[in-house]
Amino acid sequence: MNFSNDSEEKVFNEIFDQLPTLIKDKCSDYDELYGYKLNYNDSKEKLVEQYYDEDIAKALIFKICKAYQFDKTKIITSIVDILNWRKSFNPLSAAYKETHNEALQTVGLLTSYPDDEPNKRVVTWNLYGQIVKKKELFKDSSKFIRYRIGLMERGLRLLDFNNDANNYMTQVHDYKGVSMFRLDSEIKACTKQVIAIFQKYYPELLYAKYFVNVPSILSWMYDLMKSFIDEQTRKKFVVLNDGNKLGNYLKSCPSENYGGTDKKNNLQKQDVDTPRPTPYALYILESQANEDID
Ligand code: HEM
Numbered sequence: 001m002n003f004s005n006d007s008e009e010k011v012f013n014e015i016f017d018q019l020p021t022l023i024k025d026k027c028s029d030y031d032e033l034y035g036y037k038l039n040y041n042d043s044k045e046k047l048v049e050q051y052y053d054e055d056i057a058k059a060l061i062f063k064i065c066k067a068y069q070f071d072k073t074k075i076i077t078s079i080v081d082i083l084n085w086r087k088s089f090n091p092l093s094a095a096y097k098e099t100h101n102e103a104l105q106t107v108g109l110l111t112s113y114p115d116d117e118p119n120k121r122v123v124t125w126n127l128y129g130q131i132v133k134k135k136e137l138f139k140d141s142s143k144f145i146r147y148r149i150g151l152m153e154r155g156l157r158l159l160d161f162n163n164d165a166n167n168y169m170t171q172v173h174d175y176k177g178v179s180m181f182r183l184d185s186e187i188k189a190c191t192k193q194v195i196a197i198f199q200k201y202y203p204e205l206l207y208a209k210y211f212v213n214v215p216s217i218l219s220w221m222y223d224l225m226k227s228f229i230d231e232q233t234r235k236k237f238v239v240l241n242d243g244n245k246l247g248n249y250l251k252s253c254p255s256e257n258y259g260g261t262d263k264k265n266n267l268q269k270q271d272v273d274t275p276r277p278t279p280y281a282l283y284i285l286e287s288q289a290n291e292d293i294d
Helices: 006-026 045-051 054-067 072-089 091-096 102-107 141-157 185-201 216-226 243-248 279-293
Strands: 108-112 122-126 169-174 206-212 237-240
Touching (some): 006 054, 006 072, 054 072, 072 091, 072 185, 091 141, 102 141, 122 141, 141 185, 206 243, 216 237, 237 243
Parallel strands (some): 169 206
Antiparallel strands (some): 108 122
């Protein structure tokens, strides 16, 4: 954690000290962020012994502090909002327990490039161009959102929050096949909701986002989508007309279709298996399953 000045460090320490009270009083005791335990004062001491990792808890809180420029009130609001949202949405279930529509599963991939540049080592891919004609997938936005959040959470599992070279993720959207003059209202509504969730509940996790195979006639769509995004996030976006140019930015990506250095594997072959949840996430998922049985 690199603080720019003493006042940032002071805000961070005050918030970290307050964390157990916030979790207890404002988050109905929901104590989990991206599969990690935050509460070091849990009355169930065994859980602290078994699952609490101070370095990771601090790294995660530091991210939220950074996202809100160490503004104490905003950070507290964000922590409370994120944990309450996680309690009601249950992203761990979306990532590891639920089965999503097969068509969606084939367009969402996860690759791992341990030797690539810092923070380009975990990449989530969304081949949205392949499903643009399957409008039924966007009809029930909650199903789409649960699928997309599931993919996000599995990607986060591959990050290492103790390593500055691998504590952000990179994302690719491939729009090959999209050509339209009007954006379907259901796609728009769904997209808007996903964008809002990422902005609010997943701060400081995105390193770069590449939009590939975007023909120039669709630049109006980019302008529209951008209007839902904050300035800081926008700076991380790169739009490429030609998908084969992606290799200039993400060298370990497949040579096939994306111009990377991997000549042996196409994207589907690079796709990694579902990662194992963190031990604490497994504990939570098991506790939920036991509650369901009871
Ligand atoms: C975000 C789908 C076309 C630019 C998104 C998201 C979805 C989506 C679901 C939410 C964020 C995510 O999943 O990571 C689609 C579909 C399209 C389409 C189905 C087909 C019509 C386009 C086009 C562009 C574009 C042609 C032009 C470059 C963006 C931008 C975001 C976005 C800038 C915000 C990214 C973010 O919040 O991280 N899109 N999109 N989209 N899309 Fe598209």
